[in-house]
Structures are given as C-alpha cells and as structure tokens.
Amino acid sequence: MGEAVPVDRPRQAVRAVRARGADPADPRPEAVLDTLAAAQRNGGSVLLEIAGDPGLGKTRLLDGLAARAGHRGLRAVRRPAGAVPGVLNCLDDLHRLAGASWDPVHRLLDRSPTVPTVVACAVRPRQLTARHTLALTAADPAWHTERITLGPLSPAEFDPLLPAATSDPRRERLYRLTGGVPGWLPLLTGLPDAELRELTQTGRFRGPLPADPGTALRRELAQLSAAQLAVARAAAVVGDTFDPAVTAAVCGRDTEAVLGELDALAALDIVRAEADGPCFRFRHTLLGAVIHARTPPGWRLAAHARAADALLGAGATPTDRAPHLARSATPGDHAAVAVLRAAADHDLPVAPTRAARWLDAAHRIAPGSGDAAARRAVLLDRYRAAERVGRLRVCRELLPELRVLLVEADPASWAEVVTLHAALEQGAGHGPEARALLEAEQPVLPAGALDAPLAALAAERGDCAAVTALLPNGPHTEPPGPCLDTAASEALAAALAGEPAPDAAHRAGQLLERLGDAALAARLDTAERLARAWLHEQRWADAERLLGRAVRAAERCGRSGRLPMLLTARGRVLLGLGRPADAVAAARTAGLAAFDVDRPDLAVSAHDLELLAARWTRGPGAGQATHDHRCGPETAALIRLAEALAAPGGPEEHTPGPHESDRYAAGGAVLLECAARLLRARAHLAADRPADAERETHRAKSLAERTGSPWLTRLAADRQRALGARRRRRGPELSGREQEITDLVRQGLPNREIAAALFVSVKTVETHLTRIFRKAGVRSRAELTAVLAAVR
Numbered sequence: 001m002g003e004a005v006p007v008d009r010p011r012q013a014v015r016a017v018r019a020r021g022a023d024p025a026d027p028r029p030e031a032v033l034d035t036l037a038a039a040q041r042n043g044g045s046v047l048l049e050i051a052g053d054p055g056l057g058k059t060r061l062l063d064g065l066a067a068r069a070g071h072r073g074l075r076a077v078r079r080p081a082g083a084v085p086g087v088l089n090c091l092d093d094l095h096r097l098a099g100a101s102w103d104p105v106h107r108l109l110d111r112s113p114t115v116p117t118v119v120a121c122a123v124r125p126r127q128l129t130a131r132h133t134l135a136l137t138a139a140d141p142a143w144h145t146e147r148i149t150l151g152p153l154s155p156a157e158f159d160p161l162l163p164a165a166t167s168d169p170r171r172e173r174l175y176r177l178t179g180g181v182p183g184w185l186p187l188l189t190g191l192p193d194a195e196l197r198e199l200t201q202t203g204r205f206r207g208p209l210p211a212d213p214g215t216a217l218r219r220e221l222a223q224l225s226a227a228q229l230a231v232a233r234a235a236a237v238v239g240d241t242f243d244p245a246v247t248a249a250v251c252g253r254d255t256e257a258v259l260g261e262l263d264a265l266a267a268l269d270i271v272r273a274e275a276d277g278p279c280f281r282f283r284h285t286l287l288g289a290v291i292h293a294r295t296p297p298g299w300r301l302a303a304h305a306r307a308a309d310a311l312l313g314a315g316a317t318p319t320d321r322a323p324h325l326a327r328s329a330t331p332g333d334h335a336a337v338a339v340l341r342a343a344a345d346h347d348l349p350v351a352p353t354r355a356a357r358w359l360d361a362a363h364r365i366a367p368g369s370g371d372a373a374a375r376r377a378v379l380l381d382r383y384r385a386a387e388r389v390g391r392l393r394v395c396r397e398l399l400p401e402l403r404v405l406l407v408e409a410d411p412a413s414w415a416e417v418v419t420l421h422a423a424l425e426q427g428a429g430h431g432p433e434a435r436a437l438l439e440a441e442q443p444v445l446p447a448g449a450l451d452a453p454l455a456a457l458a459a460e461r462g463d464c465a466a467v468t469a470l471l472p473n474g475p476h477t478e479p480p481g482p483c484l485d486t487a488a489s490e491a492l493a494a495a496l497a498g499e500p501a502p503d504a505a506h507r508a509g510q511l512l513e514r515l516g517d518a519a520l521a522a523r524l525d526t527a528e529r530l531a532r533a534w535l536h537e538q539r540w541a542d543a544e545r546l547l548g549r550a551v552r553a554a555e556r557c558g559r560s561g562r563l564p565m566l567l568t569a570r571g572r573v574l575l576g577l578g579r580p581a582d583a584v585a586a587a588r589t590a591g592l593a594a595f596d597v598d599r600p601d602l603a604v605s606a607h608d609l610e611l612l613a614a615r616w617t618r619g620p621g622a623g624q625a626t627h628d629h630r631c632g633p634e635t636a637a638l639i640r641l642a643e644a645l646a647a648p649g650g651p652e653e654h655t656p657g658p659h660e661s662d663r664y665a666a667g668g669a670v671l672l673e674c675a676a677r678l679l680r681a682r683a684h685l686a687a688d689r690p691a692d693a694e695r696e697t698h699r700a701k702s703l704a705e706r707t708g709s710p711w712l713t714r715l716a717a718d719r720q721r722a723l724g725a726r727r728r729r730r731g732p733e734l735s736g737r738e739q740e741i742t743d744l745v746r747q748g749l750p751n752r753e754i755a756a757a758l759f760v761s762v763k764t765v766e767t768h769l770t771r772i773f774r775k776a777g778v779r780s781r782a783e784l785t786a787v788l789a790a791v792r
Helices: 028-041 058-072 103-110 130-137 155-161 168-178 182-188 193-202 215-222 226-238 244-251 255-267 285-293 297-313 318-328 334-347 352-365 372-388 392-406 411-427 431-444 451-460 464-470 480-496 502-514 517-521 524-536 540-556 563-576 580-596 600-618 633-646 660-667 670-686 690-707 710-730 736-746 751-758 762-776 781-791
Strands: 012-018 045-051 075-077 087-091 118-123 143-151 271-273 280-282
Touching (some): 028 058, 103 118, 103 130, 168 193, 168 580, 182 285, 226 280, 244 255, 244 297, 255 271, 280 285, 297 318, 318 334, 334 352, 352 372, 372 411, 392 411, 411 431, 411 451, 431 451, 451 464, 451 480, 464 480, 480 502, 502 524, 517 524, 517 540, 524 540, 540 660, 563 600, 563 633, 580 600, 600 633, 660 670, 670 690, 690 710, 736 751, 736 762, 736 781
Parallel strands (some): 012 143, 045 143
C-alpha cells in the first residue's frame, strides 16, 4: 500500500487506500461521496485529492465519483466551473494543467468560496510542480481537504481482475510482474505462458508488444522530446537499473548531456534516481520493458552491442555483459561464446535458468564446424544447465550430437550425460525409455559405468536380485555419495518387494548426515528413493525431514528442475503428518516451480495435492485428486482412507487392519492414524463393541483437533453422538456387580443398605456408582433411574 502524503494544514483528512480495477461494485465512490456530503452539510467546501502512481486507478475512481454524483444531487463537470452550488468539479491529471487551464483552478482554491463548493482532482505527486503543490497545500482555510493516496492491490484484491480460468501459478506471476498495479494488466493478460515466463526471467518482452500499452502510456511517451526518447531507449537497453555513463555510451552522447535528459525524464516520472549510488531505474519494470519493445529492432541490436563494449571498458563482469551479447553477438564470435560460458559458470548454482539462457545463446553463436573440443564443451555445458532446470525437450535434442562428440573422446562425460538423462526421463514418468537408454549405452562404456543408474531403475521395480547383482557387496561407507546411492536402491527395492532391509535404510541415514547441501543436490533422485523406502516402513517424520532438506539443497544449488517433484512429494508427506496447511503451501510453491520450468504435468500433480488437502480438510465435496505415476505409498494411503471415510458401504470393505493405526502412530502420520481409528470405531460400533468404538473415537477426536481439519473433527463428533445415542437406546454396558447395584438403586435403597445387602463396604458401592454414572452419562441417582426407565 502506498503511504499517505500529509498535507501540512488544519481541517484535513488523509487516507490511504488500495487501487481498484474495473469493478462496478467498487464501494469507494459512495464512501467518498458520503464524506463530501457530510462536509457540505456542515456548510464547508471540499477539496478531494486522489493521489498515486500511474495505473493505480485514479481516473477510474474519479469516473466513479462523476457517474454517481447525480444520485447525490450533484452535477459533475470535467473542467473548473468555479463556486457553483450543486456542481462536482472533476479534474483529472491536475499535474498536467498549466497556463490558461491552470489559472481557474488556482483562483478557485486561493480564495474562500461564496457558496459550498466541491472539487475532486487526480494527481501524480511526483509530477506536481511547485505551483501545483503550493496551490493544494496552501489553499484558503475555508476548504476542507480530503486526500486519498492509492497503493497497489493485495493478491486477494488482484485475483478478481483476472479471467476465471487463470491458473494459480500464472496469477502469481502476473501479480509479481505488475506489482499489484492493475493498469498493467491489459498489456499482460493475453501473453502465452512461455512469453510470460520469459518476461519474468528477463524483464523484457520476447518480441513486439502483445497489446496496446494504453492511451495514458502512449500519451506519456509521446510527450518526450527526441533526445529524451533516445536516452530512455538507451536506458531500456542497459537494464531496469542503469548507469548514466553506460547509457551515454549506448546512445552515443556525452555523459553530461545524458544527465540533463535524465533530469527531464525524472521530472516526468519516467525514471527515478536510486537512493544510493549514481544509478537510475524506471518507474516500473514494465515501463522499461515497453520502451525496449517499442525501440526499432535494428537500433536496439546495435545498442546491445555498444552496451556490451561499454561494460567491457568499465571492467564489468561476464554476468553483466552476457544479456547484451546474447542479444547482439553473431555466429562465430568466439570471444562472445567465452563470455557467455563464464557467465553461465557463475550463474549455474544460483540462477540456473539464466545460465541456461546464456548457454543457449553460446550454442547459437558457436560455429558448427571447427574446434570440436570447444563445441563439445559448449554442448556439454548446455546439456548440464538444461538438465538442472528440467528442460527435457532440449536435453533430448542435444543427446544425439553429444553422443557423437563424447562416446569416444570423453566416455566419462558421456556416462554422466546418460545417467542424468535416464534420471530425467524416469522423473517424467518415462521409465521404459530410461531403461532402454541405459541398456543401449552400457556396452559402449567402461564396465560398471552405468551400474548405479541401472540399479536405481531396478529398485523402482522392486527387483532385489538385479540391485544386488549390479551393486558392490557389503556395507560400504566410503565415498559417502556413491554409497548412499547403493543403500537407497537396496532399501527401496526391499521395501517394494515386501522384504524390509533395515540395515540398508539405517546405513543410508548415517551417510546422509555426512553429505553437505552441494553433495545432496547432486543426488536428489537418491534422496527421493530413500524417502519412498522410509514411507514404506511408515517412517513419515523421517521422510519429511529428508525431503525438506532435499528441497533446501535444490533451492540453494540451483536444481530448479527437481523442485516441483520434491515439493509435491514433501507436501503429500506433510498432509499425512496432519499438517494440511503446510501441505497446501508446498503444493502452491510446487505449482509455481512447475510453471517456471514449463512442466504442466508437474503443475497438475501439485494441483492434485492441493485438491487432496482440501478434501481432507473440508470433506469429499472439496475436490477429487488423481493418482498418477509419481504417487507413492503415502498418496495411495491418503486417497484410500479418504475414500473409505466418505464411502457409505459396510465397514468390512473399508476398515483398516488392527495394527494399521498403530503403525501410523509410530511413524507420526497423525492424519492417517486419525482416519484409521475413525474407520475402526465405525466397525466396532457395527459389531456391537461399544467400548472399543469409544476408545478409538476418543483418540481420533484428539488427533482430528491436532490436524485442524473441520471434516475429521466433525466425523469424530458424529461418531461420539452415535455412541451416545446407542447408550440411550440400549443402556450402559454394566458388569454383573454394577447391574446388581443398579437394580438396588432403582428400588430406592441408599448406599449403606446396598452395601449391607451385597456384603461389601460403602466405599466399594460408591466406586461402582461412579463408574455406572460415567457409563450411563448421568450425574445423579434420579437421572440414572430415568435413563434405565427409558431403556426398559
């Protein structure tokens, strides 16, 4: 939200509100008119200032006031009509008024109106001249000032402005790009996902503008002089934040002249000076992107080349020069290829998508013939970057040429590529393709080079014999990384085959403790295999910790291609642990990560998880999730138990085994334990075992409250009510001695006579009565007699 700018004089109200989009139900005009009417009733004149940056809805609010003024007995006019009763003076873009158009406004505000008058004006505070500011802040004291400062929308306010079918990740990206400023939305809503991703990553449109930037922005840019426009274009080439000296080199002018034009652009609020340092930036990131896209393409290409040269002369890093070389270098420019590769080396651990973009450009620029070693290095770098960000299509395109270049010249690198590619195909659900690749390349590579990935695929099938044959025997612990691969494959194969291997799982846990983030980030598929093995053993809390650590390692080391799967897997485990809110947060982050790496299949998996969490929170009507190839035992259990709880069928078909709830309890799976106990309570009740049903229901209700699930809490309460109704219908379940005491109570005997009749102490009678009262749900002898009479 923008901050309200105080006006330094009495009798004024300053408010800060958010911008609104095209919403016919916008309540703000009515609220403002209420304020104006109240001021007029008090016999005063009102000056309303609507302030804010471009695109926040000042004109829209002013239009709303004008449209609804007639209902309040006011006539709206679009020019200063002076002190006329019943007129609402609506003045848009007050900061633009000058000369003859400004004088009537100045005269109106500078003196006390003869009759109550209303003026509403929209202003951009950064573009107000000293004359404008003085007139507004030093108006005659007869004016009552209301000031509304508009700020960006919150995500919740922004969402209704988007088409209903907009996906959650796209909504998030649109919000971040616009910064909550609704005026930018018409420019972006028609962008395809691929171009929206590129705009998010580069800050620039891929080609021409996808839509008209709007009348206001066209008018704003049209007022620029030729020199101002040239500097603005050069600045847009340099970047969102730009140095005046580099900008001068790009537009071919001296720095002093460029600084003068930047002053003029700052006065127009096209650019703003940074708070620290000599740099400037555009008012909004998208403003720089629009100016860049509207720059003639030939001039823009040459300008990027000049920017790369200017940055070289200024001693800039390869990372600073790479964006310009990627846009301007021509095929065969070996120096540009070297800079792009150096920039990619720097960016790969922290910004792999950007590194992949530099290597895409290097591949385009590198000559198709000539130095085979240089081309091999570029292709290998590009493959590694594409694999990190999960670009399966690019990796498939590179594979044939890499095989030709590497299989004989560098078999170790070819084995690395084959291993990476097999894991990529397996993660995309293409297990047969991964296995075919490994088996086809095994004969041409040194013995044992592909044993670990082949064992990993065998583990996915639960083939313990194949895993044993492929991997070294014995509980090796050095080196920890490859030994972790071995232990994880052994543990998963044994778990899937129903032959638990606690030694392998324990050894894997010990090896994990020795790996740092970088080493773990290189073995994320191993971490996922081990987590699945632990889930088969009901080690839910351990699996969640492992997946959480894997997510952090992937984020820190730039493994964005693996993030959607890891986040979704962790979200499913969090749901089983009884943390549905955390599961939903993981699902939404996974959906955004999937959008960023262009994996709609993983976005669907993330959305399914969100639906599954909603189902466990609100009940079966909240949504239906699918069960795809990436779903492991945790999802199978979540879906199976949710369906069982919602099913109207008999308990024989849906009831968990007697030890299932205990296994969930041991592993910390609160949600699943709660569901299993509710189902068992239902079965006990149907089998006329009320004491067992009550015990399971009591525990289930406590677990349901821990999860925060209204659905589970309601089911547990329903089960308790069913047990209570059964007690009322059939009476309490009493032991023989309790029944004897109850009969004597019904005859009206006091405790002392009951004790004498049964040859027991009074204390014993009192103890039995306490139990009888609890079982019957009563607090007195009279209530007990009434319950027994109703049952009889």
